[in-house]
Amino acid sequence: MMLPEKKQVLVADDEANLRRVLSAILTRDGYDVHAVEDGKAALEFLREHHLDLVITDLRMPHLDGMALLREVQAMDLQLPVIMLTAHGTVDNAVEALKLGAIDYLTKPFDQTEIRNVVRKALRTRDLSQADAPIEPAALTQSSPSARYGIIGRSPKIVEVYSILDRVADSPTTVLITGESGTGKELVARALHENSSRKDKPFIKVNCAAIPKDLMESELFGHEKGAFTSAVSSKPGRFELADRGTLFLDEVGELTLEMQSKLLRVLQESEFERVGGIKTIRVNVRLVAATNRDLRREIAQGAFREDLFYRLNVVPIPLPALRERSLDIPLLIDFFLSKFNQRLKKQVTGVSPEALQRLHSYGWPGNIRELENVLERAVLFADSPIIQEENLTQEVRNFRDGKSLAPPAIDVGPVDVGADGLKEKVKAAASRIERELIVRALDQTSGNVTHAARLLKISRKGLQLKMKELGLREREDG
Template structure:
């Protein structure tokens, strides 16, 4: 069965304005949307034609969200339902999840959250459809690309697909590492959507975005009265993820004292809510991701080694885009197709010169940056073939602006050192140059330089010591 494109979404809410805001948000994302005012109207729409997804409020006149959910489960089991709940009424959301809702979103809406939930639902549905009907996903590339919603067929990616297949249905913890924008979250979702827990919740927590004093109650929940403001008992993400997958994103940013508690929860599969005495047990599949080098974090004392080993059962390292430039043409094609549809464009491809430029650029922001560049380019391109001049100027400047690495004095291959020694020397050289440059740019400010280099202050100090660079004393 072919996927209908763009996916169609039915929004059900009796508050006209809420439906309107949501519909506008989703249309902007390129979806086909219709908003109706209650469950009865929704049932009528469902009868008329198939929908990729239904997003519904719970409390509505005539037929409410619960009844609608039941109706859809019975008559249209392939159509996922996302429930809208008011902030703070998590209890009803959990009930809905138990009854088979795909996910829930809370009012007031966060565009990012909605986009993630919707994409996940649409993708899960597509996966189901192709599994049921044996159809490929079509679109850019062949069977391999487009797998799990991922494009790329470089050896490193094939290896990743192989691991996903092997472990998706296992309970083993997976630790995904890779630079920013390499697709860590996509992999985490693929692991869930492709595994035996696909129809249970996928719960994500971004450890970097939550203030450290709130992480514990977010993860483990709290009892009424546990602290001022705790007016109701609230389940944490571990409970919400029961029978499903818990995705600990940016795990490298979790504070040390929380690492101890997390470790205990993982080792013993049990925990207590904040302010609670009852020990709770859940069945959760854990996936963690980070763009930090955890080995270094262990060395500088900001990450516990025992937690690292507990998480790193199945390691998945995503290569930076510059290490798999062979995938760039495929990715470019994929994103052109995506943004042709979203922006109503008809770009056919890129010229050879443009492709060369795209393949030469080092992509520090990886696939996310490539995607943004293609979106921006399609927005402004006048011709149906993208040429060099249509690409953002920083792509062209990259050569001139980049760091000139002084020529290495390569020893004769017949001499003492082998390839490893040469590489070690080259790396050290580049590292030192780069650090010096950051220090120059910040006027010797270590904290700022560390931020720029995206390493911890402590590791920068260690490196400086190693390279004999002195910290300005002031």
């Protein structure tokens, strides 16, 4: 397969730190990144060079992001622009989208978010260009896989395709459920991309990431003076998503109070901004996702049953990877070509022993975990075939349906030291705790939210533990 040349990305931001972080993330994803510190330099650069994508800050000296966007539009380069806006300045985001920005990111954003937005922007561009670069085989045929960018042909995934075919272009509310890493966000985006709303915004709200006291204003907006920090009025995500799709990720994390407010909007299709009196009506297609068992949450009084039925009009349950091992070879192919491209390698396959390991592993982190394991394997492979030793410990040591090798606790002779039994047990417990946390972070590429979920503790709790144990949060994953 011919390897397409690297995509050219221009980053314009006056903050050196942000330029550095963005460059690091995107370079690692296989893009060629050029960074400049203001809009004027960006404009000069893009006049001289071929580019595939521009990511620009809104506020910059000389020429700001909005002016840069206008220039790009005027030059008619079909060049997608992603706007970076400060947290809370959503009206700028709306303005940017109206002006033709393909997407925007509110600071601070996380790595997954930036990666997804970039990937989506570039994919949109590829689809609209005749000379689209070669895509992995699975995506080139006009199969459901190609239509939705979702790999798989096992019965449970075929069922997902058929639901997508039926509901993508309807206004119906969809609830996507599945374990962590099963592709919930991918499906949410596929719904949007395959609907007549695809040229309108796809707005994602991660209900787990937004502080509880800001949630209402995040969703519904606020009027100036509604609370102390409300220095100006702002539209919420519902307004931003007007005529497009609103994706409520981790909807199970909403407080009961927010659940009631959301329910009212779903029933009446209208709401008011926080501190506002004007009733606002929007036309929004709602897609929600959760990895919680909402029926159990209902039984425990943590989730409103009436809201559940409103959201669950069309349920899309995503299978865990271990329930669709038929798809493992397809996914391996798909990820190998992706990482070959990204890492400039020429890995052609997997040895029978390695394949055996990949098949028998339990994949608690599902496709995301498989993706990470393969990225690492491609990176470490020094022959065209991935060998067992290129796989992670986790995968190699997996036996008999147990995800973690049973911790071999060697207590040694009865020697509890000067501090006695209690202290010895405490020390051992904290070693095991540390090990489990390290493994969870490893499995989730350092994503604290996901690791916390695997460990079934709160994100805050995990952060405290990490601090206690001297584990640093990874900045660049």
